[in-house]
């Protein structure tokens with residue numbers, strides 16, 4: 001997870017929020033809503049990554065209500081409550097489900113820097129009790145995510161070690177940005193070569 005900046009609210013969402021008075025259920029109202037503009041705005045803001053696990057989004061994304069819309073009808077079309085999530089069955093939106101805890105952090109609101117420690121073998125550790133609970137509640141340590149992170153991060157670490165004696169090539173390599181797991185990627189670079 002990393003801090004995200006929320007773009008301006010899509011017109012369609014603002015209209016839906018204004019006209020929805022709780023007259024039909026939250027689920028029905030959300031199902032009937034054309035989510036394309038909200039989905040695209042979030043996809044761009046999140047650089048094509050899941051807002052929670054930072055894996056690459058596929059065609060099948062989910063717009064997560066950070067706080068479940070069943071808590072209050074006004075949460076249904078509340079732009080500040082929406083995060084674009086992957087559809088991994090063991091993590092993120094699917095894992096959160098209809099649950100909610102006050103210690104959870106919305107990456108559009110709270111900067112998670114310093115909360116999670118990533119390892120080149122794909123594991124992640126919470127650096128506080130809350131952070132460890134978030135990892136479990138969001139499934140950020142599920143086997144499929146660990147395997148995906150391991151693939152990216154162990155390759156990264158091998159490349160860094162191989163380039164340690166070639167400063168120019170290393171500097172060139174470091175200009176490249178991670179196309180997924182950017183938080184973990186930056187941590188491995190920092191922990192391996194100290195920049």
Ligand SMILES: [Zn+2]
Pocket residue numbers: 050051052053054055085086087088091092093
């Ligand atoms: Zn995810």
